[in-house]
Amino acid sequence: MKIIVKILAVAAALWVATQFVDGITVSAATPAKEIGTLLAVALVFGVVNAVLKPIIKTLGCAFYVLTLGLFALVVNAGLLLLTSWIAEQLDLSFHVAGFWAAFWGAIVIGVISWLLDLVLGD
Numbered sequence: 663m664k665i666i667v668k669i670l671a672v673a674a675a676l677w678v679a680t681q682f683v684d685g686i687t688v689s690a691a692t693p694a695k696e697i698g699t700l701l702a703v704a705l706v707f708g709v710v711n712a713v714l715k716p717i718i719k720t721l722g723c724a725f726y727v728l729t730l731g732l733f734a735l736v737v738n739a740g741l742l743l744l745t746s747w748i749a750e751q752l753d754l755s756f757h758v759a760g761f762w763a764a765f766w767g768a769i770v771i772g773v774i775s776w777l778l779d780l781v782l783g784d
Contacts, residue, residue, distance in 0.1 A: 667782055668708065669704045669705055670701075670704075671774075671778040672704035672771070673700040673704035675771040675772075675775045675778065676688075676703055676704055676707070678771075678774045679771050682770055683763055683767045684763065685758060685760055685762070685763025685764075687756070688703075688755055688756050688757075689757070690755050699756055702752070702754055703745065703754055703756045706752070710744055710745050710748065715737070735765060735769065738769075738771075739765040739767075739768045740764070742758055742768045742771070743758055745758075746764070
């Protein structure tokens, strides 16, 4: 049940990012397909974060320390770009156009996910 709630929270955060960040788009024909795409992308984003983020944190530990944690913003943007590429390979209509869209989108997704975790509980 916890995983389903987390996927729904990330899907909501992705939707907010599509509304506020130019360059992050979901081009689905119907609202139902848009919701399905957001849920699928949220699942892909969760898997990418679960698999790669610990590896990147371990290998890039020095960068995290030297930048006082700001390197995490670059890592999150890269993971969002990777998610966009994977979504394209899976024929999902989710696209992130460039690093800066991914950078601001990762910030929006992170803040919205954090707020939803506060409201819904961990």
